Amino acid sequence: MGKYIIGIDQSTQGTKVILFDESGRIVLRVNRNHRQIVNEQGWVEHDPEEIWQNLLGLVRELLSKSTIDPAQVVGVGITNQRETAAAWYRANGKPAYNAIVWQCARGEGLCSRLSETHPEAAETVRKKTGLRLSPYFSAAKWGWLMENVPELRAQAQACELCFGTMDSYLVYRLTDGASFLTDYSNASRTQLFDIRQLAWDAQLCEYFGVPMACLPGLMDSDGCYGETDFGGILPKRIPIHGVMGDSHAALFGQGCLERGMVKATYGTGSSIMMNIGTEPILSENGLVTSLAWKIGGQVQYVLEGNINYTGAVITWLKDDLHLIEGAGETEALARAANPADRTILVPAFSGLGAPYWDSSARAAILGMSRTTGKNEIVRAALDCIAYQITDIVDLMRKESGISSVELRADGGPTRNGYLMQLQADLICSTVRVPEAEELSCIGAAWAAGLALGVYTDRVFGSIPARTLTASMGCDERHERLAAWEEAVRSIRKQ
Helix, strand or coil: CCCCCEEECCCCEEEEEEECCCCCEEECCCCCCCCCCCCCCEEEEEEEHHHHHHHHHHHHHHHHCCCHHHHHEEEEEEEECCCCCEEEEECCCCEEEEEECCCCCCHHHHHHHHHCCCCHHHHHHHHCCCCCCCCCCCHHHHHHHHHCHHHHHHHHHCCCEEEHHHHHHHHHHHCCCCEEEHHHHHHHHCCCEEEECEEHHHHHEEEEEEEECCEEEEEECCCCCCCCCCCCCCCEEEEEEEEEEEEHHHHCCCCCCCCEEEEEEECCCCCEEEECCCCCCCCCCCCCCEEEEECCCCEEEEEEECCCCCCHHHHHHHHCCCCCCHHHHHHHHHHHHCCCCCEEEEEEEEEECCCCCCCCCCCCCEECCCCCCCHHHHHHHHHHHHHHHHHHHHHHHHHHHHCCCCCEECHHHHHHHHHHHHHHHHHHEEEEEEEECCCCHHHHHHHHHHCCCCCCHHHHCCCCEEEEECCCHHHHHHHHHHHHHHHHHHCCCC
């Protein structure tokens, strides 16, 4: 009888449950979305109980659709949306409040006050956590709960609550409260974790008003987080052995295990990560530093840059400009554009993220001529995705001192051959695109399977991939990047 691993991908929009065979290949996947709870202030929440019930329903559905004996499932891996902050009752695992989603900026006031009352806080946070002081991360979200929900503040101070990211919430529920744990990758995104000491930090917890006793224990990313039978769905309890935040799991699934390896996830936005090895490097130019993972007892770190508008630019072309009916049209339109046209789109619809961090910048289409039309605007939309990724990759090269990189790409837009070739040309390096798209879940499931001895290191070569190499001349590359930089400067002057 073969052995199978269940991978759980708890993401912002929904939850996927994927069955992997003993060679690490995907056998079957099921998914279910959950509600996006948004109020008039733009605050974003998820109902953790809904997510938990969805997970149980998905496991039932997966097993009902598969032909395997449930007894053949031997382990579980979990990957999750990062920074989303949950709070639940220690006694029964029930949510004490809706999870505050990473997109929600309700902690902005707390961060502003912290900067005023403790002028050193921003630099202390950066040096200890590798992160910018920001409501984006979990700490300010839990701090908001402590400030604004008096009954939760009292319960937290009495140590009746658990504060954790979605991985630790699911582990708690899966193990019936026996395990209250998180992994190092998720901990490093909370803004409460010292990335050198590998521990929760009392000063940071005091800054945000978060009781340290409410935070989970720390566990290696491939450690054993306890056992589950999914509430009796499986005939026996099996170990949970791989837990990582989604971007970190994608880095692992891409096989970026050595210093200098880079992955870019092309989604609504983009997360670009470089494995920088066993010592952290703090960015001076807008990148953040996190734990990649702790696997086999060994810690590795990453530099990361996040971009707000990559795939979202294609959505804008479709839903707002009505220039296309679907993303699949963009490659042919871009290839049909006038080669002499120099139109540039800077997609600063909500300001510019890394490496500029300019919230006042506004989007613009620049360099149009009388003959600029649909094809040229669509091409400019694809081009701006590659330009933004190149900004981050070049900055990573500068700050890490690693000049030779290979970019491993995943996400829906990587199907676009024009975009991927341009990306290889602009970074002047190789771009490798695996055929599989579920890289986050693959990473978590492979970590579990490796820890359990189901897989060997050969699993990393099991996904077919296409490779693109740079073919653009140096003069053209420099000319195009200079035009992009000038376009960005012009919108920052306004």
